[in-house]
Amino acid sequence: MTGHPDENVIGPTANEFRDALGHFATGITVITAMDDEGPVGLAANSFTSVSLDPPLVLFCPAKTSSSWPRIERANSFAVNILDDAQEEVCRVFATPGEDRFSKVAWHLSPSGSPLLDDVHAFLDCVLHEVHDGGDHWIVVGRVIDLGIEADAGPLLYYRGQYGRLGE
Template sequence: MSSVSFDNATFRRVLGHYPTGVCVVTATQDDDTPVGMVVGSFTSVSLDPPLVAFFPAKSSSSWPRLQSVGKFCVNVLASDQQPLCRQIAGPGPDKFAGISHRVSANGSPILDDVVAWIDCALDAVHEAGDHYIVLGRVVALEVERPERPLLFFQGNYGQFSLIE
């Protein structure tokens, strides 16, 4: 492996110039406890078969709980859902306190008022440096609220603005 000519701070600063959407990945554990994590690294992968991906850190305490369920739902947050995002991202035993949701046909929480949701079966997990590449096979999806999504850019939250 070749050495690099930059440090972690430079890597983060440069990649921070690329905006990402903000999603909450959810699942329901065997004891009916909802579990979730915020991700800014979500993407579509394939139409045939329908696959999506996200990239949790190996250090994540939420990812092993989600992985053990074997299915999950990606909830695309709207620009007004920053408080929800911060609650799910924060520490604590009950990240879902006061968060309204319903359960998908696949058994995962769909958060109320999200832009869209994508319900998945866990297809594959690959190691990638200090993260995992998680592939989900899409089993159902829908646009709930065609609003502007919550974005993350240069260390801050924001929203998309259309150029007319």
């Protein structure tokens, strides 16, 4: 660490922090929900498991996310875990201004959240708790249903690049 340009501030610079975090390899999810305006969703790699009993998971939407207020109103959401053929799906759900759900095939889960077709696995959740996380929210969901397809490999994300297992 080279230190913050303002020596009164303890901690890394934003660039150092981003670069270090990029060294943590993740999968990629698309978080989806349905409100009275229709389906909504965004790409997120901040997903992780939290608790086995009860079954809890979390993701962190930026406080600037336009999808998050609608997901919060819906009070439930689905975690779509992308497979290694779905890089383009990730791009669609990470691009502002896209008509995202016109670009992908999807259907409704029994609880009413949109599920993207052909994902690696999905978790259907009800909103459990929302915590403050700096410039993001920490959103905890309780898993009420799930499905595993996994006939391909997972889509990975590492140092700003998409990757596949074995590459």
